[in-house]
Amino acid sequence: MILKTIKTDGLAHLSYFLGDGNEAAVIDPRRDIEIYIEEARKRGMRITHIFETHRNEDLVSGAPILAEATGANVHHGPNPAGVVSYAETTREGDRFEIGSATIEVLETPGHTDDSLSFVLYDQSFDDGPVGVFTGDALFVGDVGRTDFYPDRAREVAGLLYDSLQKLVGLGDQALLYPAHGAGSVCGSGMADREFSSIGHERRNNPRLQFDDREAFIEAKLAEEHPTPPYFSLMEKLNLEGASAMRRYLLPDPVSPGALQENGKTQLVDIRGIADFLGAHAPGSFCIPDDMLAAFAGWLLDPGGEVLLISRNAQQAEAAVRTLGRIGFDHVTGFLPGIMPVAASGNPFRSVGVVDTQTVKSRLGSDGWTLLDVRSAEEFDAGHIEGAQNVYLGHLADRIGDVPSEGNVTVMCGSGARATIAASVLLKHGRSDIDVFLGSTKAWLAADHPVVKP
Structure with missing residues (x-):
């Protein structure tokens, strides 16, 4: 039996190739499916099952594409939001065999209504499951966000609490295989590693330390998560089934004109x-x-x-x-x-940068704005006194909140997001812009004070 984790950088997405004998299954495939086809080919296996832990919001599912390429069936959870056109509905207690491996379905709603976990058993050993594919219900160091149903916020947070009790009940020996790692927008407190066990999470995951269901619900309701506008497109595509990625390797080069x-x-x-x-x-x-x-x-x-x-x-x-x-x-x-x-004589522009001492000398100056584009959570954890906070993802919609006159210095955690924000401001006609290179990291390294609630 083999199990391979396939990570999609940038999205921090984790999918899995599980195989035994001449059969294989893929859990939560991404849109460019070649890697799964190649993995099966080199091992002499045939992909017979495709499992989806939930309807993804942050990436296009490759399940319908992989199904068309292999003939395998896609198994997806009950989805009140609509019928997943390319999948068969599977429910708690359903079992599937892949060689000597058995996958048992566990319904774990809360992150989404259709969330499933897939419990992995080795038929040669009877004392509990080997592992569990938890999707976005349980991560390494965190649990799934529950803000996709704002009119049912308390209900779905409670559903997730109940789902987590199911997962913890699988036993400390079970290894944990989530659908995302650190850096994903589907959680904010994930550990920067991709391996864990139910036992380790039970002892160490902050969200699993709640003995009281209501206290867990209140903690989830207090969370703030960014929701990029493209999520609605992902939800639509992952109900209807997206087409394969365009198969060219490179777009055409163009001239400056x-x-x-x-x-x-x-x-x-x-x-x-x-x-x-x-x-x-x-x-x-x-x-x-x-x-x-x-x-x-x-x-x-x-x-x-x-x-x-x-x-x-x-x-x-x-x-x-x-x-x-x-x-x-x-x-x-x-x-x-x-x-x-x-x-070719076409115009080009540059953006100025400033250091910590320059920012410190400008504090309190008239006609100067220090714009911090980190998330509200980061900003509240510590910010420079007098800084204005507008999250980078919301900046284009809140451009009117940024003073149109005077110099604006943009900062973030290190200067990377600040540079992206500077490009947004420039596109909206602002000109007197510079970037605090090093940003919060540089400010703290210089032992300057920050404001906390």
Whole structure:
């Protein structure tokens, strides 16, 4: 019996390939399914089952695509929001055999109504399950968010509490296989590791320390989680079933003139923070390639065309794949770097940066705004006195909250999100912008005070 974890960087998504003998199953596949096909091929296995722990909100499911490619059935939980068109409904107590492995279904609602966990047994050993695939119900160090049903907030938080009791009841020996790791928007307190057990979580996971159901519910109701607008598209696609990713490896390179040809095209500079600060095309979003999965869904229209500005073809190719995983299928081309723009006489811009001492000297100055674009949770944990907080994901919608006159210095945790925010401000016509490079980390390293509630 083999079990392989397949991680999708950026989204911190974890899927699993389980096989024994000549049969295999895949749990929570991503949209680009080649990796599962190759894994089965090299092991001489046939994928016979596909399991989904829930309807994903943050990425496009590859289940219908993998089913079409392999002939395997997709198994999904009961879903009051609608029928998952490509799946068979499975319920608690259903059992499936993959060689000498047995998968038993456990209904674990709370994160979503259709949430399932899949309990793994080895038929050669009878003393309890080997592990459990928990989806977004239970993570390493955290539990799933419960804010997708705001009109039923108390009810679904209680459902998750009950589901967690089921999972803890599987026994300390059971290994934990969640659908996400640290960095996912589906939780905020995940440990930075991808291995654990029910026993370790029972003893150490803060959300499993509640003996009182009502206290757990109150704690969940007090949480604040960002909800990118593209989540609604993911929900729709993962009910209807998305098409396969476009199979080209690379969009066509374009000339600098393409930057001026279509004002509706979304220019996305993926090169990196330092590259954008040094020189960039006017009107471009700065979203570095390793932050695309986190912020493209906040800043871009998934139905609109995208033109990438990248360091090279390889970076553009990886970005196309990342964007496809979250439903952005309209990348029309890429421009290799900013030098062709400058050399052709087209305009380019740069963004100034400031250090800790400069920010300290500006505190209390008239006509100056320190804009902190971290989440409300991060901001409340400690911020510079006088800073204004607008979360990066909400900035475009709250642009009117940022003073239109005077200098604006943008900060975050390190300067990366601040640079993305600077590009948003520039696109909205603000000009007197600079970035606090190092941001909160630099401020704390200099032993300067922060304000806490």
